[in-house]
Amino acid sequence: xxxxxxxxxxxxxxxxxxxxxxxxxxxxxxxxxxxxxxxxxxxxxxxxxxxxxxxxxxxxxxxxxxxxxxxxxxxxxxxxxxxxxxxxxxxxxxxxxxxxxxxxxxxxxxxxxxxxxxxxxxxxxxxxxxxxxxx
Numbered sequence: 061x062x063x064x065x066x067x068x069x070x071x072x073x074x075x076x077x078x079x080x081x082x083x084x085x086x087x088x089x090x091x092x093x094x095x096x097x098x099x100x101x102x103x104x105x106x107x108x109x110x111x112x113x114x115x116x117x118x119x120x121x122x123x124x125x126x127x128x129x130x131x132x133x134x135x136x137x138x139x140x141x142x143x144x145x146x147x148x149x150x151x152x153x154x155x156x157x158x159x160x161x162x163x164x165x166x167x168x169x170x171x172x173x174x175x176x177x178x179x180x181x182x183x184x185x186x187x188x189x190x191x192x193x194x195x
Contacts, residue, residue, distance in 0.1 A: 086112050086193040093171050095185040100171040101134040104192055109167050110160030115191040118147035124188050125172050125179070126153075132166030137178045146175065147188065160195065167194055 093100045111128070118124045127141035135141070142163075145153050171188050173181030 086195055089190075089192040089194060091190040092186055093183045093188040093190075095183055095187070097182060098134065099137070099180060099182055100188070101136065102169055102190075103132065103134055104167040104169065105163070105194055106132040106166045108165065109163050110195045111157060111163065111167055112160050112193045112195065113154075113156040114145075114193075115152070115154050115189075116145060116147055117152035117189045118149060118187065119189070120184065120187040121149050122173070123148055123175075124183055125175055126188065126190065127170050127172070127177065129168040129170070130163045130165050131168040133168070135168050135170045137170075137180050140177060141170075144177070167192070 087105075089104050091100075091102055114128075116126055124147045126145045126147065127135070128143040128145070129135040129139055130142050131139060142161075147153055169190065169192075171183050171190070172179040173183060
């Protein structure tokens with residue numbers, strides 16, 4: 061069933077909802093950027109798993125970046141992400157994976173102010189909200 065999602069003033073996207081586990085079958089994860097010196101590097105699950113969706117929002121007046129890693133330990137600027145997400149100022153990103161996105165080692169992410177994988181720019185506390193659904 062298609063639905064329209066408004067991400068920011070003047071931009072919208074049509075998404076289709078499709079099969080996958082019910083919301084009650086996944087584990088929710090929520091994080092608000094803390095402005096940590098480690099670029100808000102977090103481990104969501106330190107074992108193999110599947111990511112079924114994300115809902116990200118950027119409160120900052122400038123672009124922020126979230127990178128998702130297949131790691132069981134906190135990622136660093138030396139690691140290579142499996143997903144790179146750009147969040148526009150005052151905007152966000154939403155994605156559902158009907159069959160799940162597989163992670164062999166674990167599910168982790170990092171938030172920065174710059175676009176390159178090696179960026180170490182630190183966000184301000186409460187810049188970015190991260191919500192994930194995983195198994």
